[in-house]
Amino acid sequence: MLSLLISAWxxxxxxxxxxRKQITETQRDASIDPFGTKKVGVPSMGGIIIIVATLVPILLLGRMRNIYLILxxxxxxxxGFLGGLxxxxxxxxxDKEGLQGKFKIVGQVGxxxxxxxxxxxxxxxxIRENVAIEKQQTQELVVKHRSEATKSLKTTIPFVKGHNLDYSNIMSVFGKYKEAAGWILFVVMTIVVVTAVSNGANLxxxxxxxxxxxxxxxxVALGIFAYVSSHIEYAAYLNIMYIPGSQELVVFICAFVGALIGFLWYNAYPAQIFMGDTGSLTIGGIIAVCAIIIHKELMLxxxxxxxxxxxxSVMLQVWYYKLGKRRGVKQRIFRRAPIHDTFRTQDSQLxxxxxxxxxxxxxxVHESKITIRFWIVTIILAAMTIITLKIR
Known part of the structure; x- marks a missing residue:
């Protein structure tokens, strides 16, 4: 609630x-966006609102010694700095191209x-791993957690028996070095997830x-995952890993969601401000790192x-275009990419x-309707992801 109020105020x-400082959108291309001429002059760099509204409550109320909160x-x-640049x-x-793509990738990989x-x-x-114990009298399986906390390369994977995947098992070909190889694979996976999700949010x-x-x-979905992972009884009931200290992630995610809702007050159609890369890259990174910390990156x-x-859609569009270029043919899969632009591209713009x-x-289709439909799809996907907690 505090972050929402800060964001709104x-x-x-x-x-x-x-x-007043004329820090506004000047590069909007009306040939891509049929409504683009109405958006020129709208302030940009609104991601600063999201960042400030998220960090202020955390710095005031968070436990700053918690490693997850620090991350x-x-x-x-x-x-935020990378997107702001x-x-x-x-x-x-x-320069409508902004920071060169290779520098963005270097920042995300770093x-x-x-x-x-x-x-x-x-x-x-x-984490404290979950162990299924069978009661002798009733033959009922009861999930308990080990008393000792351990480093773990396990991550949750949906729709699979046991619900966990161990990175070290994937690297079993390395024999006695599989644990070290597993950690290398985990770091590589972390880099891939952070880069992919932050770029996905940007698109x-x-x-x-x-x-x-x-x-x-x-x-909201990540907040639910973080909460049940931080509560030993709920984690046992849902047969997932118990992650000590992850309760601070719940605080952070609540601040994050509140900041987004407050920002949406001004960013909903017709937008009074755009978040820019300052916001979109930051949002994607927050989602990615939170999922990695609670061992849910494979559910993303x-x-x-x-x-x-x-x-x-962007990767396919670029690939198909280059394929045709080698043959001297102008070709594309979609009217525009990313895919949301396809739905608002007129025949005259082709x-x-x-x-x-x-x-x-x-x-x-008008952009407000496209936006709401994308929200609806995301709600369905979030519900499906949460349901995987009980579907094995």
Whole structure:
């Protein structure tokens, strides 16, 4: 609640400041966005509102010695700076390309490397494994947790018996070195997840309220996972790993979701402010690192299905375009990419000499309806992800 109030109060004042300083959207391309001409002049870098509204309550109320909370703060500041640098180049240097992609990747990989290594080295980053014990009289399986906390390479994987995957088992080919190889695989996976999810959120940020609303829904689901993982009785009932200290993640996620809702007050259609890369990269990184800490990173393809589809649509579009270019043919799969742009692209905006594999939709959908439909899909995906706690 505190973060929501900060976001709403600070947001109004920050928007006025940005307008006064003319820190506004100037590079909107109306040929891509049929409503783009209405968005030129809207303040950008609104991700600062989300960052401030998230960090202030955490710095006031959080247990700053908690390793998980420290990692979340580092993630927020790190990617906030990276995204802010990108927005600065776009707005003040009048370069719509912003920070070069290779530098973004270096920043994301660097953060993933830090998170992975810290989780490996920190003595506080431990779990208590769940063990099924059969009662002799009733033959009922009761889940208990080991008394000792241990470092673990296990992660939750949905729809599989046992519900866990051990990275070291994947690396069993290395024999007695499989544990070390497993940790290397874990660090690599951390880098991949941080990079993929932060870029997915960045691509999803293309319509008023789209990324903020979608991410708030994802945040609620992650908050539920963090809460049950931090409670030994709930973790035993759901047969998942108990993660001591992860209760601080619940505090952080609550602040994060509150900040997003407060920001959405101004970012919903018609937007009074855009979050920019300052917000979208930070949001994706927070989601990724939180999932990694609570050993739920392999559930992100379901939970963040919208991000995954957005990223996949761009990769397929680029691949198909380059394939045609080698043959001297202009071709694309979708009208536009990311996929949300396809639904608002008019026939008059299509290239006359380009072949489109998928020509639909015939009718343009207004962005507010596209946004709400993406929210609905995310709610369904979040519900499916939570249900996996009991489906084995």
């Amino acid at each position: 600070f947001g109004e004042k920050f928007i006025k400041y940005l307008r 979340m703060i580092i993630t927020t500041v790190w990617l 990108d927005d600065y180049i776009k707005i003040f240097k009048h 953060l993933g490397l830090i998170v992975g290594i810290v989780l490996y080295l920190s003595p506080d980053a431990v 999803n940020d293309g319509m008023d309220g789209m990324c903020a609303g979608t991410s708030a829904i994802i945040g 393809p379901i939970l963040c299905g919208i991000f995954f589809v957005e990223s996949l 290239l006359p000499d380009c072949k489109y594999l998928i020509k639909g939709p015939k009718n343009v």
